[in-house]
Structure formats: structure tokens, C-alpha cells
Amino acid sequence: MSLQLIRPDLDLDFVGKRHFFVILSTAINIAAILLLIFKGLNYGVDFAGGSVVQVEFPTATSADSIRHALAPLDLGEITVQDFGASGHSYLLRFEKVKNIASLGPTLEAELAKAFGPNGAKVVRVESVGAKVGSDLRRKGLLAVVVATLLMGTFIAIQFRHVSWSFGTGAVIALIHDVLVVTGALVIAQFQFDLTTLAALLTVIGYSVHDTIIVSDRIREDSAKRRREPIDRIMNRAINETLSRTILTSGTAIMVLIALLAFGGPILRPSAFTLLVGFITGTYSSVYIAGPVVLFWEGHTRVGSVSSRAA
Amino acid sequence: MAVPINTGRGTYLLATAAPARREAGWLLLTLMMERSDGIERVAFCCRISNELLSADSDIEALLGRLAPWIERDFEMTRENALKSIRSERRMMEITFDTVNRGPF
Numbered sequence: 159m160s161l162q163l164i165r166p167d168l169d170l171d172f173v174g175k176r177h178f179f180v181i182l183s184t185a186i187n188i189a190a191i192l193l194l195i196f197k198g199l200n201y202g203v204d205f206a207g208g209s210v211v212q213v214e215f216p217t218a219t220s221a222d223s224i225r226h227a228l229a230p231l232d233l234g235e236i237t238v239q240d241f242g243a244s245g246h247s248y249l250l251r252f253e254k255v256k257n258i259a260s261l262g263p264t265l266e267a268e269l270a271k272a273f274g275p276n277g278a279k280v281v282r283v284e285s286v287g288a289k290v291g292s293d294l295r296r297k298g299l300l301a302v303v304v305a306t307l308l309m310g311t312f313i314a315i316q317f318r319h320v321s322w323s324f325g326t327g328a329v330i331a332l333i334h335d336v337l338v339v340t341g342a343l344v345i346a347q348f349q350f351d352l353t354t355l356a357a358l359l360t361v362i363g364y365s366v367h368d369t370i371i372v373s374d375r376i377r378e379d380s381a382k383r384r385r386e387p388i389d390r391i392m393n394r395a396i397n398e399t400l401s402r403t404i405l406t407s408g409t410a411i412m413v414l415i416a417l418l419a420f421g422g423p424i425l426r427p428s429a430f431t432l433l434v435g436f437i438t439g440t441y442s443s444v445y446i447a448g449p450v451v452l453f454w455e456g457h458t459r460v461g462s463v464s465s466r467a468a
Numbered sequence: 469m470a471v472p473i474n475t476g477r478g479t480y481l482l483a484t485a486a487p488a489r490r491e492a493g494w495l496l497l498t499l500m501m502e503r504s505d506g507i508e509r510v511a512f513c514c515r516i517s518n519e520l521l522s523a524d525s526d527i528e529a530l531l532g533r534l535a536p537w538i539e540r541d542f543e544m545t546r547e548n549a550l551k552s553i554r555s556e557r558r559m560m561e562i563t564f565d566t567v568n569r570g571p572f
Contacts, residue, residue, distance in 0.1 A: 209507070212553055247557060260506035279485055281500070282553045283509035424555050 164401040173393040179445040190341025197344050202351030207291030209261055211250040212282035218245030227272035298355045306332045309366045320377045323454030327447035328369045334446050335365045338438040348427035357428035361435025368443040375399050388455055392448050407440040469528050471535040475542040479504040482535050485511045493518050512549040517565040520572040537571035
């Protein structure tokens with residue numbers, strides 16, 4: 159029994175609607191850039207520096223009472239987050255602690271004043287200095303840029319016999335995906351830490367996967383149908399690979415939805431990053447990478463690309 | 469009382485994080501490893517079978533026996549303890565009994 163979801167003779171006009179989707183994507187990307195500039199990512203302790211402290215309380219406690227108890231310490235801005243144990247476990251984030259040493263005992267002593275001698279237990283302290291944080295941020299950005307450029311170069315070399323523009327299309331699609339995902343992270347205000355960065359790099363890898371599938375079919379069809387214009391070949395290639403795209407992306411997305419729903423607070427930011435990234439990666443393979451190639455080649459050229467593919 | 473542990477990440481101090489608890493057949497210790505400069509702390513539990521405890525097994529002596537054992541497998545213990553608290557939202561528990569005697 160075939161696993162074909164889409165009729166083989168399906169001919170949806172993806173390429174014909176490219177202008178609308180290019181404008182839509184450009185608008186989304188501009189909005190993402192503005193969000194990154196004016197609101198910014200919610201950097202985790204890995205990138206922002208500071209300390210994360212996990213405190214457990216034998217009796218249910220509110221975030222306000224914790225803030226109130228720690229106020230005399232004057233530790234700067236504190237983010238207090240319920241860690242999913244309905245008032246029994248809290249994650250405290252200190253962004254600019256003047257002296258991060260002895261934070262655990264200091265907090266415990268202060269919390270003991272408010273909640274009693276065994277009223278609070280500091281079970282985890284993790285600290286990153288401001289300089290290490292900014293170094294990690296720089297290296298993280300470098301990793302994303304290098305990964306994007308290397309993949310673009312690789313695709314450009316692999317598809318050079320069809321057109322050098324495939325590499326450019328892949329790079330622009332990847333930049334689009336990174337912007338959409340980071341924009342979504344800004345809106346959701348999920349913490350951007352090393353795990354989220356790893357998820358973002360995975361998105362780049364996945365997105366290029368999908369772009370290669372479509373591009374490879376264009377290369378095959380270009381060789382078979384030399385007289386057809388490139389936009390027609392491209393549309394056919396997208397339709398032919400649509401079933402595979404829906405099956406592979408669909409199954410991955412189902413897993414990510416489960417991870418997002420049941421993975422818990424630690425895995426949620428990376429699951430969200432992967433989910434948005436996989437959706438946008440699939441979309442950009444069809445509506446971003448293709449139009450860039452068409453723009454480069456000029457959609458009125460007949461057979462010129464296909465003749466090179468032969 | 470805190471027992472120092474020398475690790476690749478610097479000196480850590482092994483100490484009790486909560487009073488020891490007696491349960492049927494077991495002694496439950498809540499311990500923490502804190503880096504000597506205070507920038508990191510991770511807590512975990514040790515469940516020790518009564519069969520392994522002698523009459524003079526006070527908390528200080530138990531910490532003294534556990535320290536070299538934890539020092540040897542420090543990276544794995546630290547990583548697992550952090551992972552347990554971060555992801556499973558509960559403290560890692562190491563069980564010592566007649567099958568898995570550990571340092572006892």
C-alpha cells in the first residue's frame with residue numbers, strides 16, 4: 159500500500175503565488191529584526207551572565223513572598239519562576255549580582271529568616287560571569303553565521319551545473335528561518351540559552367535538508383525537460399516532492415508538539431525553537447529558496463538553465 | 469561539617485543540605501556539593517541501608533566515607549544530579565545496599 163498523501167498529478171501553483179509570499183516573508187523578517195533590536199532575546203544565564211538558583215520549599219510559597227524575603231539583600235533584579243511544582247519549587251534568576259560567590263548560603267540564611275530554619279532549601283546554584291556570557295553570545299552568533307555560510311557554499315557547489323543561484327537561495331532561506339525563529343522567541347520570551355542555540359543550529363540543518371530535496375528534484379527535472387521554463391520546472395518539482403515534505407515534516411512536527419506539551423519547562427524553549435523552525439524551514443524551501451533562484455535566473459529564460467543541467 | 473573534594477573544576481565542599489532522616493531500614497541523607505567559591509551548588513540524596521551502617525556511623529563519619537567515593541566519580545555525579553534537578557525536578561538519589569555497597 160502506497161504512503162502517497164498527495165495525488166501524483168497534483169499541480170498546485172506555488173511559484174505563481176511567490177510574490178505574495180515573498181512580501182509576507184519580508185514583512186515578517188523586518189518585524190523580527192525590529193523585535194530583536196527593540197525588545198531583544200530573553201538571554202539565559204549562559205549568555206547574559208548571572209546566577210540561577212533553584213529553591214525548594216516544603217510548604218507551598220508564593221513568588222511575591224520570596225521576592226519580599228530577599229529584598230533586604232539588594233541583589234538587583236530577580237526573576238522568580240514557579241518551576242512546575244505548584245509553589246514548592248522556584249527558579250530564581252539574578253542578572254547582576256555584585257558578588258556571586260557564596261550566593262547559596264547567603265540566600266539560605268535570608269530565606270530562613272522569612273520561612274524558618276528548614277523552610278527553604280537551595281538545591282542548585284549555577285553561575286556564569288558577565289564576560290563568559292558575552293563571549294558565549296559572540297561565539298554562538300559566529301556558529302550560526304558560519305553554519306549558514308558553509309551550507310550555502312556547499313549547496314552552491316553541488317548545484318553549480320544547474321545554477322549558482324541555488325546556494326544563494328538556500329542561504330537566504332536559512333537567514334529567513336533564523337530570523338523567524340528568533341522573532342518567535344522574542345515574542346514568546348522563552349529563555350535563549352545554549353540548549354536553544356543548539357536547537358537553532360538544528361533548525362538550520364533541517365531547513366537545508368528540505369531545500370536540497372526540492373532543489374535536487376529541480377535538477378532532475380531540468381535535465382528531463384530542457385525546453386520548459388524554469389518556473390514551470392520548479393513548480394512541478396515542488397508538487398512532486400510535496401507528499402514527502404508533508405510526511406517528513408509532519409511526523410517531526412508531531413514529535414515536537416508532544417515534546418512541547420509534555421517535555422517540561424527545561425525542554426520547552428528548545429522544543430518551541432525546533433517546532434517553529436521546522437515549520438518555517440519547510441515553508442522557506444518552497445516559497446523563499448525557489449523565488450530567489452527565479453529572480454536570479456530571470457523567469458522568462460526558456461531552457462537556459464535546463465541545458466546547463468544536461 | 470563540610471568535607472572538601474578535589475575535582476577538575478576546583479575544590480568542592482560536601483555537606484548535608486538537610487537533617488538526616490530515618491525510614492524503615494534506611495537512612496536518608498540530603499547532601500550538597502558546593503564549589504568553594506560558592507558559584508555552584510547541587511544537592512542530591514543518598515539512601516543508605518541500615519545493614520551497611522555500624523553503631524558509630526554518625527553523619528560526620530558517613531560524609532568522610534562518601535567524599536572519596538564521590539570525588540572519584542565527581543563529573544558523573546555532578547552531571548546526573550544537575551540533570552535530575554533541572555529536568556525531572558527532583559533530587560537524584562543514590563542507593564547503597566548490600567548489592568551496591570559503594571564506599572560502605
